[in-house]
Amino acid sequence: MAGTEEDQKFCLQEVLDTFKLCLSENKEVYLEQYVAGWRKLIKLLNSLGSVFGFISNDAVNKIHILVAHLNGENGSQYVTVQSMVKYELENELVDLTKRGGHPESGCRTLLRLHRALRWLELFLGRLRTSSEDSKTSVMCSESYNESLSQHHPWVVRKAAGLAFCMLPGRPAFFEVMNVGPPEQVVAKLGEGLPLISEVYQITEELYTQHNLMDLP
Numbered sequence: 001m002a003g004t005e006e007d008q009k010f011c012l013q014e015v016l017d018t019f020k021l022c023l024s025e026n027k028e029v030y031l032e033q034y035v036a037g038w039r040k041l042i043k044l045l046n047s048l049g050s051v052f053g054f055i056s057n058d059a060v061n062k063i064h065i066l067v068a069h070l071n072g073e074n075g076s077q078y079v080t081v082q083s084m085v086k087y088e089l090e091n092e093l094v095d096l097t098k099r100g101g102h103p104e105s106g107c108r109t110l111l112r113l114h115r116a117l118r119w120l121e122l123f124l125g126r127l128r129t130s131s132e133d134s135k136t137s138v139m140c141s142e143s144y145n146e147s148l149s150q151h152h153p154w155v156v157r158k159a160a161g162l163a164f165c166m167l168p169g170r171p172a173f174f175e176v177m178n179v180g181p182p183e184q185v186v187a188k189l190g191e192g193l194p195l196i197s198e199v200y201q202i203t204e205e206l207y208t209q210h211n212l213m214d215l216p
């Protein structure tokens with residue numbers, strides 16, 4: 001179906017629009033939009049080939065968990081990340097020190113995506129300031145090493161490192177963004193990065209305030 005293929009196509013502008021919609025007037029983070037932003041990013045990952053399948057599967061799995069909370073009988077408690085944290089903590093629905101009865105809490109699931117958002121922030125920052133001959137694989141692994149990798153076991157780090165080597169070069173990568181010539185991609189990244197950073201920062205402060213940064 002023609003429509004289906006179009007739906008699967010990545011567009012950087014769409015990602016930025018979605019992350020813009022994440023923030024409420026009083027700077028709360030809407031969970032539905034946060035998840036929608038990740039769904040759009042996964043489109044890009046899926047277009048890069050099956051070597052990224054294990055990363056995509058994990059991200060999709062986490063999105064499904066959050067969507068199940070959003071659509072569940074207590075969905076109204078999951079409208080924002082702030083309301084989710086309040087609801088799950090007040091009702092003891094989070095495993096705080098070791099994995100137990102709540103392996104799929106919204107708080108621990110979102111924490112994994114939150115850590116990945118830091119990788120994205122670093123990666124987009126590097127892409128924005130990169131030169132024509134910069135390697136996406138190097139930018140990606142440097143960003144990963146400074147963020148997510150600290151939370152992954154050796155085997156995942158190894159597999160991720162191998163996958164990064166399969167990333168297309170900068171020109172092909174910029175092409176996939178679907179925003180026009182490289183200068184426009186760079187400008188768009190400059191516009192979008194503060195949005196991603198703000199969503200990241202707000203979530204980081206919330207999680208730190210509630211001692212949720214190390215959820216098992």
Ligand SMILES: CCCCCCCC/C=C\CCCCCCCC(=O)N[C@@H](COP(=O)(O)O)[C@H](O)/C=C/CCCCCCCCCCCCC
Binds near residue numbers: 113
């Ligand atoms: C303008 C856009 C350009 C960039 C577009 C990037 C698109 C990336 C889309 C999705 C990124 C994937 C998010 C991965 C979430 C990983 C969450 C996680 O840490 N999970 C681990 C822990 O989970 P639990 O076991 O505690 O439940 C899990 O062990 C991870 C397994 C999979 C490996 C994760 C490797 C992550 C590498 C992230 C870099 C992606 C590289 C994309 C290259 C463009």
